[in-house]
Amino acid sequence: xxxGWTPFSYLVVNLARQIRAGEIAFSGVNSTLPMLACLxxxxxxxxxxxxVNVAGGVEPVPQKIPHSSSDPAIVAGGPAIFANExxxxxxxxxxxDLVFLGCAQVDGEGRTNVSVIGDWHNPKVxxxxxxxxxxxxxxARRVATWRTEHSPRTLVExxxxxxxxxxxxxxxxxxxxxxxxxxxxxxxxxESWNPQVTIDDLVKRTGxxxxxxxxxxxxxxxxxxxxxxxxxxxxxxFAAEVHA
Amino acid sequence: xxxxxxxxxxxxxIPFQPVAGVHGSDLARVNxxxxxxxxxxxxxxxxxxxxxxxxxxxxxxxxxxEQGNARVLGSPFWDHPLTRAAKRVLVTAERLVPTEALAxxxxxxxxxxxxxxxxAIVPRGAWPGSMHPLYEVDYAAVESYMRDEPGVLEAHLAxxxxxxxxx
Numbered sequence: 001x002x003x004g005w006t007p008f009s010y011l012v013v014n015l016a017r018q019i020r021a022g023e024i025a026f027s028g029v030n031s032t033l034p035m036l037a038c039l040x041x042x043x044x045x046x047x048x049x050x051x052v053n054v055a056g057g058v059e060p061v062p063q064k065i066p067h068s069s070s071d072p073a074i075v076a077g078g079p080a081i082f083a084n085e086x087x088x089x090x091x092x093x094x095x096x097d098l099v100f101l102g103c104a105q106v107d108g109e110g111r112t113n114v115s116v117i118g119d120w121h122n123p124k125v126x127x128x129x130x131x132x133x134x135x136x137x138x139x140a141r142r143v144a145t146w147r148t149e150h151s152p153r154t155l156v157e158x159x160x161x162x163x164x165x166x167x168x169x170x171x172x173x174x175x176x177x178x179x180x181x182x183x184x185x186x187x188x189x190x191e192s193w194n195p196q197v198t199i200d201d202l203v204k205r206t207g208x209x210x211x212x213x214x215x216x217x218x219x220x221x222x223x224x225x226x227x228x229x230x231x232x233x234x235x236x237x238f239a240a241e242v243h244a
Numbered sequence: 245x246x247x248x249x250x251x252x253x254x255x256x257x258i259p260f261q262p263v264a265g266v267h268g269s270d271l272a273r274v275n276x277x278x279x280x281x282x283x284x285x286x287x288x289x290x291x292x293x294x295x296x297x298x299x300x301x302x303x304x305x306x307x308x309x310e311q312g313n314a315r316v317l318g319s320p321f322w323d324h325p326l327t328r329a330a331k332r333v334l335v336t337a338e339r340l341v342p343t344e345a346l347a348x349x350x351x352x353x354x355x356x357x358x359x360x361x362x363x364a365i366v367p368r369g370a371w372p373g374s375m376h377p378l379y380e381v382d383y384a385a386v387e388s389y390m391r392d393e394p395g396v397l398e399a400h401l402a403x404x405x406x407x408x409x410x411x
Binding site for chain 1: 245246248252263264265266267268269270271272274318319320321322324325374376380381383
């Protein structure tokens, strides 16, 4: 079945679809896909929201999309600069509605590991660290994470280390969207899936157990979403970095 | 964020800085961060981060005068908490300007000269990083530096602006 999705478009568009009217949304370091999602939402959706990013950008209108989500180029065209301590404080006092936070591993409880694979004191891999995730995940109103690899080693039953815990609501991979309600303490449940795979495939490729009772195939990419994505990545350079 | 809290504790001259969040993170255990009850009785518990007082902070500025007043254009990233927390502040700058040029718009001065111990004029000194609005990130240089091969570090250093007249 040709649903029109590539791993890249599925990730960016389904991250963009988490943004709601009137919200303040934030993208951080090493977050190229959420950066593109926020810029896509600006171009493809009619509602207003405020986009703030780790480079200090507030409502940026960049002419050229930088390779790195922390490149100061992602400040360009905006009317203000919001320093690092400013957006952390905004999040801490409950002022960020949707924060995109990356992960190496995520578990069914919506907790993430960005710190270490193996034991903290004798690690197999030392990861870059949370970059504020331990503070932002419990204090942001909603947190979305993503993985370009959907496998039992990234979507795990048990994390090697809990970097951050709290208000993670959304997980997007190239083949699925999971949601949970932190206020109810619920686990990640399948909300929708990429029709290029089956739910059986998802069960095999997901390390944590999940409920799929309410899941639907993901709504196809719209013409506006497709056009916006093409305008952000005209040469396919970002798309080339995502392998399913 | 806990890093900012530690820098703030140092900048404020206090033994710890309360910080939001952290609950449920293993980072509290491995870093031995403590939490304390709200002394005003809200019933909430707050993590407190000990001071992080860097021996030296080095920042890159757009302009500096002979007194060390340094102007930074564009996004300041960590420059404010970092320079306020450190014991000593060193500045590299794109160019030297007269004090009157900074005094014309003092709100653009990120660090006043009395805080700055020493400075050097290093055109393109942020390379391979960027300096708003003068130059952008040199991604090709960053990527070649990341290769794990013999000679990569030497080639990177040889290409640095301070070895090439700032060009």
